[in-house]
Amino acid sequence: MWFASDNTSGAAPEILEAVVRANAGYASSYGEDAAMARVTDRVRALFEAPEAAVYLVATCTAANALGLACLCPPWATVYCHRRSHIEEDECGAVGFHSGGATLAPLEGAHGKIDPGKLALALEAGASASVHNVQPGALSLTNTTEAGTVYTPAEVAGLAGQARARGLPVHMDGARFANAVAALGCAPAELTWQAGVDVLSLGATKNGCLGVEAVVLFDPRRSREFELRRKRAGHLFSKHRFLSAQIEAYLDDDLWLRLAKRANARAAQAAAGLAATPGVRISHPVEANMLFASLPAAVDRALQAAGAAYYSWPDPQAVATADGERVSVRLVCSWSTEAADVERAVAIAAGAMAPLP
Numbered sequence: 197m198w199f200a201s202d203n204t205s206g207a208a209p210e211i212l213e214a215v216v217r218a219n220a221g222y223a224s225s226y227g228e229d230a231a232m233a234r235v236t237d238r239v240r241a242l243f244e245a246p247e248a249a250v251y252l253v254a255t256c257t258a259a260n261a262l263g264l265a266c267l268c269p270p271w272a273t274v275y276c277h278r279r280s281h282i283e284e285d286e287c288g289a290v291g292f293h294s295g296g297a298t299l300a301p302l303e304g305a306h307g308k309i310d311p312g313k314l315a316l317a318l319e320a321g322a323s324a325s326v327h328n329v330q331p332g333a334l335s336l337t338n339t340t341e342a343g344t345v346y347t348p349a350e351v352a353g354l355a356g357q358a359r360a361r362g363l364p365v366h367m368d369g370a371r372f373a374n375a376v377a378a379l380g381c382a383p384a385e386l387t388w389q390a391g392v393d394v395l396s397l398g399a400t401k402n403g404c405l406g407v408e409a410v411v412l413f414d415p416r417r418s419r420e421f422e423l424r425r426k427r428a429g430h431l432f433s434k435h436r437f438l439s440a441q442i443e444a445y446l447d448d449d450l451w452l453r454l455a456k457r458a459n460a461r462a463a464q465a466a467a468g469l470a471a472t473p474g475v476r477i478s479h480p481v482e483a484n485m486l487f488a489s490l491p492a493a494v495d496r497a498l499q500a501a502g503a504a505y506y507s508w509p510d511p512q513a514v515a516t517a518d519g520e521r522v523s524v525r526l527v528c529s530w531s532t533e534a535a536d537v538e539r540a541v542a543i544a545a546g547a548m549a550p551l552p
């Protein structure tokens with residue numbers, strides 16, 4: 197019963213097999229490998245973006261920070277959600293890699309930036325003087341950090357506001373596959389057609405060993421990205437092993453099949469826990485993450501049975517008159533077993549069953 201993070205799952209067999217195949221013989225280094233040329237073609241075809249530039253790095257922090265650094269000068273600020281990974285969990289990487297850009301965190305329910313709050317922030321930014329940081333870019337996360345999914349229309353609404361002010365748009369797609377799997381839309385609809393300029397296309401959480409793609413829909417930024425990636429130490433010499441992972445990931449829609457599996461397990465957990473007395477689901481469960489407020493008895497029973505998950509502070513889920521509660525995050529991955537979800541739900545239900 198391992199629900200701590202999709203990062204705690206292993207790599208999918210298809211990915212491992214591709215890496216082993218890539219080990220044969222010799223290949224050009226530093227991204228000049230033949231597999232990378234195929235990856236670029238595949239990503240361009242998938243996104244219906246024949247001009248897009250595609251680069252691989254090993255972490256999504258690097259993908260986000262290097263992508264945003266290409267969009268923002270050091271004196272700019274990036275509008276993002278208050279709970280976004282770039283704001284809360286990347287140790288200031290955007291500022292570091294951009295040479296000083298700051299973040300402007302915005303509120304919004306269920307992990308989504310409130311369009312009204314963005315409008316106010318952009319309005320205020322429009323009158324920035326030489327004494328202030330300047331509006332730089334908008335960053336959206338999809339799947340959001342609350343496990344919800346922005347629709348193409350929602351992305352277009354927020355991105356449209358930024359673009360109307362001349363600002364570019366970045367998307368943290370650490371769990372982009374889970375969002376596309378949930379929506380059933382074309383990747384293009386959720387990105388450049390909705391106004392996204394740069395996408396961090398996640399793969400590690402969804403079955404790869406360690407690789408993320410950065411997709412620059414405007415290739416004019418490609419040289420700058422190449423230089424920033426090298427300078428950041430993210431241009432891999434034996435790059436073929438990164439290419440092999442992404443090639444296998446996109447083969448036969450593996451990326452979507454893995455994400456659908458993870459999403460289905462989260463839906464199963466949500467249905468089971470929502471039916472458990474006292475459990476409150478905190479955000480709509482739309483992809484592979486579930487946030488809930490649990491009665492302490494449920495939390496204790498799950499912990500005692502060895503279930504792994506994080507408690508997750510949720511300002512909206514404070515202790516109430518009906519007793520002590522614990523806010524938690526449960527994440528399902530491509531490898532989560534239905535039986536483990538079933539068992540966790542049964543333990544939760546058992547903890548709330550009336551004593552005989």
Ligand SMILES: Cc1ncc(COP(=O)(O)O)c(C=O)c1O
Pocket residue numbers: 254255256257258260281282337340341368370371400
């Ligand atoms: C939404 C989101 N973006 C970015 C990252 C960063 O990924 P990495 O740990 O590979 O740098 C994470 C990691 O958990 C994440 O959840």
